Amino acid sequence: MTITASAPDMDALEASVLSTWHSVCNLSDLEPNWGEAALVAGRQIALFRLPSGEVYAVDQKDPASEAHVMARGIVGSRGDRPTIASPLHKQVYDLRTGERLDADGAPLAAFPARVVDGIVQIAA
Numbered sequence: 544m545t546i547t548a549s550a551p552d553m554d555a556l557e558a559s560v561l562s563t564w565h566s567v568c569n570l571s572d573l574e575p576n577w578g579e580a581a582l583v584a585g586r587q588i589a590l591f592r593l594p595s596g597e598v599y600a601v602d603q604k605d606p607a608s609e610a611h612v613m614a615r616g617i618v619g620s621r622g623d624r625p626t627i628a629s630p631l632h633k634q635v636y637d638l639r640t641g642e643r644l645d646a647d648g649a650p651l652a653a654f655p656a657r658v659v660d661g662i663v664q665i666a667a
Contacts, residue, residue: 578614606649
C-alpha cells in the first residue's frame, strides 16, 4: 500500500523527481505527532508521521533562526492544514507546502514523501 503526502501538485513534482526517491526508514520507526531527523542526499530533513498515517518531510533548518531544530517542533493544524511550529520562536508552517502561516516570512522547504511497502521514501 502506498500513502502519499506532502507537495500539493504531486503529479507534476513526482514526474520531475521520479528517479530521486530515497528510502529513509520504516514507517513503524516514526511515532505519530513526533518528529525525527534524517540525512537524505546530504541534507538534514525533519520527518513527521500523523495519526492518520500520512508522512511529511520538511527541511530540518528553521528558516527564522537557521538552527537545525524542526524535528523537535510542535505538530498541529490550522483547519485541515497539518502544521509544524518551530521549537525556538513558534513560527508556524504548513507541513504540505512549507508556507509560513502565522506572519510574513521565509517558507520552510517541503519535500514529497510517501510510504511504499512500509518504507518511508523522500524525494530530495
